[in-house]
Amino acid sequence: MWSSSAVARNTAVLLTISLLQLARGISIVKSGVSNYSFPDDFIFGVGTAAFQIEGGWNEGGKGENMWDTKLHSEPTITVDHSNGDVSADSYHHYMDDIEMIKKLGVQAYRMSISWTRILPNGTDNNINQEGVKYYRTIFEELLKANITPVVTLYHWDMPTPFIALGGWINAKVIDYFEDYARVAFRLYGDLVKMWLTINEPNENCKNTYEYYKLPAAVKLQGVEIYICTHNSLRAHARVYRMYEKEFKPDQQGKVSIVLESAWPEPNDPNKPEDVEASENYLQMQIGMFAHPIFSEEGDYPRVVREKINNMSRLQGFARSRLPYFTDEEVTALRGSADFFALNHYSSMTVSPLKEDYYWKDLSYYNDTGVHIQVDPFWTRSAAFWQYIYPPGFRKLINWLQNNYKILREIPIFITENGYIDLGGTEDYERVDYYNDYLYQLPLAIHEDGCNVKGYFAWSLMDHFEWRDGYTIKFGLYSVDFNSPNRTRTPKLSAYNYANIVRTRRIDFDYIKRPENLNTTTSKLAK
Numbered sequence: 212m213w214s215s216s217a218v219a220r221n222t223a224v225l226l227t228i229s230l231l232q233l234a235r236g237i238s239i240v241k242s243g244v245s246n247y248s249f250p251d252d253f254i255f256g257v258g259t260a261a262f263q264i265e266g267g268w269n270e271g272g273k274g275e276n277m278w279d280t281k282l283h284s285e286p287t288i289t290v291d292h293s294n295g296d297v298s299a300d301s302y303h304h305y306m307d308d309i310e311m312i313k314k315l316g317v318q319a320y321r322m323s324i325s326w327t328r329i330l331p332n333g334t335d336n337n338i339n340q341e342g343v344k345y346y347r348t349i350f351e352e353l354l355k356a357n358i359t360p361v362v363t364l365y366h367w368d369m370p371t372p373f374i375a376l377g378g379w380i381n382a383k384v385i386d387y388f389e390d391y392a393r394v395a396f397r398l399y400g401d402l403v404k405m406w407l408t409i410n411e412p413n414e415n416c417k418n419t420y421e422y423y424k425l426p427a428a429v430k431l432q433g434v435e436i437y438i439c440t441h442n443s444l445r446a447h448a449r450v451y452r453m454y455e456k457e458f459k460p461d462q463q464g465k466v467s468i469v470l471e472s473a474w475p476e477p478n479d480p481n482k483p484e485d486v487e488a489s490e491n492y493l494q495m496q497i498g499m500f501a502h503p504i505f506s507e508e509g510d511y512p513r514v515v516r517e518k519i520n521n522m523s524r525l526q527g528f529a530r531s532r533l534p535y536f537t538d539e540e541v542t543a544l545r546g547s548a549d550f551f552a553l554n555h556y557s558s559m560t561v562s563p564l565k566e567d568y569y570w571k572d573l574s575y576y577n578d579t580g581v582h583i584q585v586d587p588f589w590t591r592s593a594a595f596w597q598y599i600y601p602p603g604f605r606k607l608i609n610w611l612q613n614n615y616k617i618l619r620e621i622p623i624f625i626t627e628n629g630y631i632d633l634g635g636t637e638d639y640e641r642v643d644y645y646n647d648y649l650y651q652l653p654l655a656i657h658e659d660g661c662n663v664k665g666y667f668a669w670s671l672m673d674h675f676e677w678r679d680g681y682t683i684k685f686g687l688y689s690v691d692f693n694s695p696n697r698t699r700t701p702k703l704s705a706y707n708y709a710n711i712v713r714t715r716r717i718d719f720d721y722i723k724r725p726e727n728l729n730t731t732t733s734k735l736a737k
């Protein structure tokens with residue numbers, strides 16, 4: 212096991228009893244060891260995504276994806292004008308990565324396959340053997356180390372040839388995605404038993420087609436986002452049913468889709484309209500994807516259907532901006548997941564969007580009808596969108612458990628959760644975040660009866676963060692992006708996480724925080 216001598220060097224305890232944690236009934240910062248432990252069959256893991264860590268953008272026969280192409284032609288799309296050409300260079304350093312994962316002591320590694328590394332043109336007529344070998348070697352090495360690979364097929368890296376087709380807004384891409392998935396199952400299904408079709412289709416659709424208008428978008432706000440939503444769901448169902456029919460009998464693997472939500476705390480929990488705004492947010496953010504798959508009746512949630520239909524009618528559309536599934540599609544989607552994969556990072560406070568003219572604008576945000584704020588007592592991380600409210604994690608899991616009865620039979624895995632800062636290995640704030648958020652899980656399991664069976668920290672190492680480039684960090688390991696070797700160094704949060712994995716409890720005193728520590732990223736909001 213890992214030496215904790217680096218940890219012991221950090222003496223002097225600081226137990227902050229902060230205001231912010233007294234607000235909204237959060238108990239004070241803990242000390243000592245958590246009373247509850249994680250159950251014996253609970254799986255700990257750590258995650259990454261191909262484009263964010265791999266580099267090797269044109270090596271070993273890889274074809275270009277949307278991000279390669281866009282960042283080369285328009286570098287200003289990232290705040291630091293960086294790209295993913297080298298990134299953490301996992302293409303060459305994957306054995307170092309596996310050593311790092313081993314040192315954490317986790318049982319599983321969530322990673323993604325770069326679509327164009329195995330299918331350079333996106334299509335299955337051209338399979339790149341060098342790319343095929345790259346992932347096969349990684350899966351074999353992970354299994355040798357007793358680490359279960361959990362593999363995402365689509366983590367936002369659309370093959371460049373499909374940009375001209377519109378990406379996910381073109382239904383033909385569903386066929387290409389199915390073909391790609393079939394190749395992956397055939398090539399790796401003997402080794403990989405846990406598959407994730409699409410990572411956060413909600414954020415992918417929102418960011419690509421609504422907010423940032425990434426290359427595949429044709430800029431029809433309030434329209435494309437729902438076509439993308441619709442096609443992502445249809446693509447997921449197609450792949451799930453294909454695996455079920457063609458591979459599951461032999462390979463016995465499990466397949467799901469990764470869904471994401473922040474927790475929307477009602478601005479005033481005593482106001483029914485704020486409670487309703489919270490419910491509306493959840494249905495529009497995660498219910499839109501979860502209801503078709505996990506509910507008994509299937510299809511989009513009724514409130515989502517009604518909201519977007521009503522808005523479309525008001526706006527003069529003869530046809531709703533939210534497409535309809537066929538009966539066959541409703542059936543194919545219902546039950547198309549063997550577990551629930553949840554990503555969660557942040558919370559917000561919500562109330563109804565008041566302006567009576569909001570319906571005139573075509574937008575997802577206005578369809579939602581929810582006004583988003585933050586609690587002034589919550590701490591913010593280095594990302595403008597991340598506000599720390601650990602009980603929100605437990606509330607979200609409970610909301611899912613209460614909404615989808617099937618979660619009594621199939622488990623929830625937390626496939627991403629983590630903290631964002633500006634870098635450095637003495638990441639006391641990340642340590643606190645993991646302690647406080649992980650503390651919520653045994654509560655959800657033991658006190659609320661939620662069926663949570665695993666947790667993947669995001670991320671194994673610092674990486675390329677989309678439009679934020681390399682300016683913000685998520686890693687348990689720091690990566691020196693100025694060194695040609697991309698040297699990796701464990702942060703305090705890595706030692707702390709390894710201790711949680713080893714002891715199955717949270718020891719709030721394991722990393723001793725120096726007194727007078729001036730925090731670099733956290734600040735009270737406003």
Ligand SMILES: *[C@@H]1O[C@H](CO)[C@@H](O)[C@H](O)[C@H]1NC(C)=O
Nearest residue numbers: 241242243244245246247719
């Ligand atoms: C453990 O339980 C005791 C008694 O209820 C409580 O005082 C203490 O705060 C708990 N410790 C943690 C870390 O939750």
Ligand SMILES: *[C@@H]1O[C@H](CO)[C@@H](O)[C@H](O)[C@H]1NC(C)=O
Nearest residue numbers: 274331332333334336337338
């Ligand atoms: C794949 O794309 C490359 C670059 O556009 C092209 O040169 C090549 O002919 C394509 N290969 C196949 C098999 O389609």
Ligand SMILES: *[C@@H]1O[C@H](CO)[C@@H](O)[C@H](O)[C@H]1NC(C)=O
Nearest residue numbers: 513514515517518519520521
């Ligand atoms: C949609 O409009 C109908 C008819 O005006 C109304 O009864 C219903 O409450 C509306 N639904 C939503 C979710 O706004």
Ligand SMILES: *[C@@H]1O[C@H](CO)[C@@H](O)[C@H](O)[C@H]1NC(C)=O
Nearest residue numbers: 564566569572573574576577
């Ligand atoms: C949404 O509605 C608000 C008013 O409630 C308006 O200020 C805003 O511009 C609208 N449009 C978008 C794209 O959010």
Ligand SMILES: *[C@@H]1O[C@H](CO)[C@@H](O)[C@H](O)[C@H]1NC(C)=O
Nearest residue numbers: 691693694695696697698699
């Ligand atoms: C990079 O790694 C090589 C081989 O381990 C080593 O010789 C070299 O000194 C390293 N360079 C830097 C800048 O760390």
Ligand SMILES: *[C@@H]1O[C@H](CO)[C@@H](O)[C@H](O)[C@H]1NC(C)=O
Nearest residue numbers: 724725726727728729730731
């Ligand atoms: C932290 O910041 C305060 C105020 O700027 C300063 O007085 C103090 O010396 C700093 N402490 C350390 C350990 O740097």
